[in-house]
Amino acid sequence: xxxxxxxxxxxxxxxxxxxxxxxxxxxxxxxxxxxxxxxxxxxxxxxxxxxxxxxxxxxxxxxxxxxxxxxxxxxxxxxxxxxxxxxxxxxxxxxxxxxxxxxxxxxxxxxxxxxxxxxxxxxxxxxxxxxxxxxxxxxxxxxxxxxxxxxxxxxxxxxxxxxxxxxxxxxxxxxxxxxxxxxxxxxxxxxxxxxxxxxxxxxxxxxxxxxxxxxxxxxxxxxxxxxxxxxxxxxxxxxxxxxxxxxxxxxxxxxxxxxxxxxxxxxxx
Amino acid sequence: xxxxxxxxxxxxxxxxxxxxxxxxxxxxxxxxxxxxxxxxxxxxxxxxxxxxxxxxxxxxxxxxxxxxxxxxxxxxxxxxxxxxxxxxxxxxxxxxxxxxxxxxxxxxxxxxxxxxxxxxxxxxxxxxxxxxxxxxxxxxxxxxxxxxxxxxxxxxxxxxxxxxxxxxxxxxxxx
Amino acid sequence: xxxxxxxxxxxxxxxxxxxxxxxxxxxxxxxxxxxxxxxxxxxxxxxxxxxxxxxxxxxxxxxxxxxxxxxxxxxxxxxxxxxxxxxxxxxxxxxxxxxxxxxxxxxxxxxxxxxxxxxxxxxxxxxxxxxxxxxxxxxxxxxxxxxxxxxxxxxxxxxxxxxxxxxxxxxxxxxxxxxxxxxxxxxxxxxxxxxxxxxxxxxxxxxxxxxxxxxxxxxxxxxxxxxxxxxxxxxxxxxxxxxxxxxxxxxxxxxxxxxxxxxxxxxxxxxxxxxxxxxxxxxxxxxxxxxxxxxxxxxxxxxxxxxxxxxxxxxxxxxxxxxxxxxxxxxxxxx
Numbered sequence: 079x080x081x082x083x084x085x086x087x088x089x090x091x092x093x094x095x096x097x098x099x100x101x102x103x104x105x106x107x108x109x110x111x112x113x114x115x116x117x118x119x120x121x122x123x124x125x126x127x128x129x130x131x132x133x134x135x136x137x138x139x140x141x142x143x144x145x146x147x148x149x150x151x152x153x154x155x156x157x158x159x160x161x162x163x164x165x166x167x168x169x170x171x172x173x174x175x176x177x178x179x180x181x182x183x184x185x186x187x188x189x190x191x192x193x194x195x196x197x198x199x200x201x202x203x204x205x206x207x208x209x210x211x212x213x214x215x216x217x218x219x220x221x222x223x224x225x226x227x228x229x230x231x232x233x234x235x236x237x238x239x240x241x242x243x244x245x246x247x248x249x250x251x252x253x254x255x256x257x258x259x260x261x262x263x264x265x266x267x268x269x270x271x272x273x274x275x276x277x278x279x280x281x282x283x284x285x286x287x288x289x290x291x292x293x294x295x296x297x298x299x300x301x302x303x304x305x306x307x308x309x310x311x312x313x314x315x316x317x318x319x320x321x322x323x324x325x326x327x328x329x330x331x332x333x334x335x336x337x338x339x340x341x342x343x344x345x346x347x
Numbered sequence: 348x349x350x351x352x353x354x355x356x357x358x359x360x361x362x363x364x365x366x367x368x369x370x371x372x373x374x375x376x377x378x379x380x381x382x383x384x385x386x387x388x389x390x391x392x393x394x395x396x397x398x399x400x401x402x403x404x405x406x407x408x409x410x411x412x413x414x415x416x417x418x419x420x421x422x423x424x425x426x427x428x429x430x431x432x433x434x435x436x437x438x439x440x441x442x443x444x445x446x447x448x449x450x451x452x453x454x455x456x457x458x459x460x461x462x463x464x465x466x467x468x469x470x471x472x473x474x475x476x477x478x479x480x481x482x483x484x485x486x487x488x489x490x491x492x493x494x495x496x497x498x499x500x501x502x503x504x505x506x507x508x509x510x511x512x513x514x515x516x517x518x519x520x521x522x
Numbered sequence: 523x524x525x526x527x528x529x530x531x532x533x534x535x536x537x538x539x540x541x542x543x544x545x546x547x548x549x550x551x552x553x554x555x556x557x558x559x560x561x562x563x564x565x566x567x568x569x570x571x572x573x574x575x576x577x578x579x580x581x582x583x584x585x586x587x588x589x590x591x592x593x594x595x596x597x598x599x600x601x602x603x604x605x606x607x608x609x610x611x612x613x614x615x616x617x618x619x620x621x622x623x624x625x626x627x628x629x630x631x632x633x634x635x636x637x638x639x640x641x642x643x644x645x646x647x648x649x650x651x652x653x654x655x656x657x658x659x660x661x662x663x664x665x666x667x668x669x670x671x672x673x674x675x676x677x678x679x680x681x682x683x684x685x686x687x688x689x690x691x692x693x694x695x696x697x698x699x700x701x702x703x704x705x706x707x708x709x710x711x712x713x714x715x716x717x718x719x720x721x722x723x724x725x726x727x728x729x730x731x732x733x734x735x736x737x738x739x740x741x742x743x744x745x746x747x748x749x750x751x752x753x754x755x756x757x758x759x760x761x762x763x764x765x766x767x768x769x770x771x772x773x774x775x776x777x778x779x780x781x782x783x784x785x786x787x788x789x790x791x792x793x794x795x796x797x798x799x800x801x802x803x804x805x806x807x808x809x810x811x812x813x814x815x816x817x818x819x820x821x822x823x824x825x826x827x828x829x830x831x832x833x834x835x836x837x838x839x840x841x842x843x844x845x846x847x848x849x850x851x852x853x854x855x856x857x
Binding site for chain 3: 133134156157158159160162163166167253254255280289292293296299300303336
Binding site: 119120123141142143144145146173176177179180183184185186187188191192193194195196197198203205272 | 352354355357399407413414499501504506510511513514517520521522
């Protein structure tokens with residue numbers, strides 16, 4: 079071994095125990111590092127997985143991964159976009175999604191565990207939340223035809239308000255709040271089911287009340303268009319949000335502004 | 348006894364975990380590894396919650412090796428580095444690698460399917476008693492793990508320690 | 523047989539068109555064009571419209587070969603738009619309706635675009651992208667309303683393009699948007715610009731303020747050409763529009779897209795939307811500049827639908843309004 083080689087080995091040895099010379103590494107490490115090899119791995123894997131849905135942004139698959147039921151979210155290339163824009167946007171959204179999930183989890187909000195992220199193919203491998211139903215389905219099936227106040231639904235609205243307040247207090251903007259992106263996971267004990275937020279695909283970090291207000295506005299529009307005659311229920315949600323968040327008054331003010339903005343904007347042309 | 352898992356993304360690669368207790372030659376093993384004579388990752392099992400934690404680290408290591416983007420010099424050092432919640436390489440080795448006085452070791456190998464000789468070669472080197480890999484949870488030091496991974500009290504209530512650990516491992520590149 | 527005459531003048535275009543049972547009999551139009559670097563102001567625009575409106579009215583009747591007696595209904599743009607020009611045109615519509623003894627109909631400008639688009643393209647139930655200097659909305663019909671699924675939370679895309687044109691002094695003839703489109707074809711370098719989509723909504727004020735500030739610096743430093751900026755701006759804002767349209771389509775389960783409004787003339791936008799549609803197996807519908815850009819016939823067409831479903835605007839209700847949401851109108855002519 080040359081002197082330089084020895085120095086390198088000693089540096090590595092100082093850092094830890096898995097040191098080998100280059101020759102030995104080549105001999106025994108079971109890798110064949112060809113470009114073809116690495117770029118085919120994921121497409122092959124996804125080819126065998128079960129495609130759950132193809133959204134505008136991404137394809138969602140179900141598969142077994144590391145022995146766990148896993149959801150793989152693949153952000154595919156959008157052909158209509160300029161390739162540089164597409165790559166930047168896709169990468170940014172993958173990173174933002176992953177960051178938002180961890181931030182929420184750290185704050186005690188249930189969100190799927192991230193198992194692995196492949197930044198070359200923009201795939202996120204996430205825990206599959208099994209044994210759950212969407213809040214959307216829950217509300218649709220529980221809704222009374224005479225729109226009588228339902229204490230169960232009101233409790234649900236209250237919980238959603240609380241969880242969103244917690245999320246916004248962490249400065250996480252979900253970006254795509256709908257009742258389809260909230261799951262109720264039946265808990266093993268006989269307690270209240272676990273409210274899980276999913277699909278952080280358009281999420282980002284922001285402290286601006288404006289962004290939080292828009293986040294709520296997006297939910298309001300989605301909520302009211304999906305569940306007719308639920309204005310009172312949504313009001314309950316907002317009240318719960320306002321009571322639970324430390325920064326809610328500025329946010330609600332912005333929500334009111336955004337609601338009016340659509341009506342007050344001077345439209346010409 | 349040992350646990351072998353075929354990586355779904357790289358089906359030519361299997362990850363085998365072997366857990367040993369009452370290990371008497373930790374110092375010798377560490378030295379051998381430093382000299383490049385052991386083709387495995389030697390991990391301190393008190394930092395492990397569950398074998399899944401190792402699989403997550405190994406999968407990421409193999410993936411990064413394939414695309415030529417490892418942060419460390421070898422696959423096995425990469426596995427150890429991936430266990431760590433931070434991006435500091437020497438800290439990773441210090442916390443997750445074995446130390447001379449350790450009396451338990453988790454040995455992790457990445458190999459092709461038919462390599463039983465490789466496994467027996469390694470087993471022969473360890474002066475200790477091999478136990479079920481699942482037993483690692485009895486060796487875990489949850490307080491130490493929580494502290495290192497900075498698991499928050501709120502998170503503990505809404506999630507499992509394993510989930511908290513795995514999530515941080517998977518996302519540390521962008522946090 | 524129902525013949526409707528429509529009066530449109532909510533922005534800088536003044537148009538009068540006549541429709542008879544789905545046939546466009548005439549559709550003359552004039553555009554008030556300002557010098558490069560300037561936008562159009564309400565009072566100047568109103569003055570322009572006043573000066574030319576009777577000429578255009580005469581053209582509309584002559585080209586259609588009709589007399590006032592042949593008209594069944596007088597439709598005009600009630601809003602939204604600029605106050606002074608809207609008043610100018612409404613005044614003439616009201617006068618003419620009284621002179622000719624015909625019923626009056628106040629039409630929502632956005633709905634005019636939608637109904638014209640549906641007529642010309644025969645799209646069945648499309649997701650509509652309405653993009654112009656004053657509006658940016660993604661609309662889908664549901665239960666007697668044109669519901670707004672996504673929109674701009676600040677300025678319209680056309681407004682963004684127009685104001686960018688002013689910054690680098692692009693000519694307003696025939697329109698700033700058209701000239702940006704031609705220049706963009708010669709651009710090649712993609713310059714990274716802010717991209718803002720929030721849920722189903724878009725925001726253009728960020729990219730506008732960025733480019734207003736940076737454009738001249740980038741040009742004088744030789745970092746890129748004006749053509750590159752036009753190209754990059756189009757690629758970015760159009761991507762945002764295609765994205766929110768696609769999201770609305772996914773939400774509604776729609777397989778058709780209709781682009782209306784002045785910005786809808788842009789062939790690059792149509793091309794990008796077409797690529798997205800093809801990937802989804804959806805169909806794209808678009809009209810040409812006769813009907814994309816504000817015109818009288820679109821008001822006549824919407825008026826025709828409204829009139830046939832029994833609507834009429836009483837004189838005391840025939841005011842105009844600068845703010846008029848697309849979803850405020852009850853679409854009585856569809857199921």
